[in-house]
């Protein structure tokens with residue numbers, strides 16, 4: 365018995381069979397049904413194609429690459445309504461390289477008082493402060509300084525910019541610092557304001573003397589009710605949030621700011637904006653500002669900087685008429701228009717290309733990618749023990765968060781950290797249903813939606829925006845007690861845009877979001893500015909598993925969603 369040394373080679377029958385198979389395949393490929401039921405989309409080469417002369421190895425490599433690209437394209441085409449504009453990876457790499465050279469805010473041509481306000485007020489308490497990627501690119505570009513990946517932009521008419529960066533990446537400071545810098549420089553050159561300041565300083569000195577009996581200084585400020593910088597945001601909460609940052613910078617940088625939202629009563633708005641004090645910066649919702657401008661057109665007569673934060677919302681169908689109306693009114697005096705957003709939906713992309721073809725688009729390398737520091741887990745609600753009971757699954761998700769927190773020994777013995785969790789749903793009605801169910805199980809849960817009174821909305825959200833680390837006495841034993849250390853806000857997309865939820869590490873996606881844009885905004889409430897975060901998504905039978913799988917894969921690979 366001798367073993368054959370040709371055991372690896374195909375037999376004659378096998379050879380004939382393979383040749384036949386190859387021939388049949390070639391015929392099928394050219395038939396009207398060619399290309400169907402194939403594992404990979406192949407490429408039929410015509411005789412004489414230069415690719416035929418490539419080495420076998422090269423051909424194999426090419427076909428592998430083609431297979432991967434076509435498989436990825438096919439997969440991407442399947443999903444998510446292709447809602448987001450695509451940004452080529454070559455451009456992202458170029459920007460990433462440019463950012464490396466920026467290590468400190470001191471590298472920017474910002475006035476010393478603005479630098480001081482950033483370090484000592486806006487980012488107070490943080491050590492080793494470094495500009496975030498969007499700040500590294502946007503601040504020099506808006507200042508017209510040639511450092512980083514963007515070169516100096518041309519200055520004629522008004523300049524327009526789009527700042528697009530991930531959620532929680534410091535966009536507010538990226539647009540505020542250059543706008544305030546420009547405001548202070550213009551003020552230094554404004555003779556009327558300087559003369560008024562001198563007169564006021566003298567009058568104040570006089571008023572401080574004990575013998576002075578005359579009237580107090582009440583000469584109107586030259587900028588009375590005529591702001592130079594306007595920041596538009598979509599909701600009253602954001603007016604307060606952004607307005608607070610502006611106010612914090614105003615102490616050192618010395619300017620006057622106001623907030624306009626329906627949360628503040630109409631009389632307060634009237635008293636503040638039309639008082640004899642000047643106002644330099646206004647943070648407002650578009651509708652309120654437009655209605656004030658209607659009664660007094662002078663309000664918008666000297667605006668040099670218009671900032672549209674959350675531009676993907678403010679340029680959508682419901683807001684865009686009023687946003688554009690304000691833009692048209694400020695255009696004669698405008699120097700810079702800045703649109704700011706965490707996502708560039710295709711619709712916004714097209715609108716900008718049409719209306720502002722010369723817009724400077726400033727995007728970060730990781731735009732549209734959910735950071736890898738956010739983990740996402742999935743609970744399949746169709747499986748036991750849930751049997752399509754989503755409410756139960758949501759309760760269990762919170763239970764696992766509570767347990768994880770209780771297991772973590774905090775700095776104080778016998779105490780456990782309180783976890784603030786945001787649960788996002790698609791429909792307003794579901795918020796109350798979920799909150800009521802959780803409350804019936806002893807969870808501290810509240811519902812927030814468009815019908816919640818605005819003052820109450822702010823109060824609810826304020827718990828989740830605090831950057832503190834509350835603790836409670838460590839619960840023992842029963843499940844009910846275990847859930848005392850979670851605080852839950854059940855909300856619609858209303859709470860998903862722009863709110864700086866620094867106190868949130870966990871987000872539960874009760875419903876699968878309608879688009880990648882909503883995925884980005886909702887998951888973006890956790891893991892802000894370099895922090896870690898966790899998302900849990902509940903999948904029921906009507907949900908698109910392929911979409912969720914793809915989002916998870918993109919998150920794992922650190923790739924942009926489309």
Ligand SMILES: Nc1ncnc2c1ncn2[C@@H]1O[C@H](COP(=O)(O)OP(=O)(O)OP(=O)(O)O)[C@@H](O)[C@H]1O
Nearest residue numbers: 494495496531532533534535536537706862864893
């Ligand atoms: N350079 C920095 N270093 C550390 N923290 C920063 C820096 N810049 C801003 N922050 C902090 O990061 C947090 C998020 O900033 P901000 O709200 O501006 O993010 P955003 O990009 O506007 O988010 P969103 O897209 O959700 O609106 C804030 O609490 C802010 O104080």
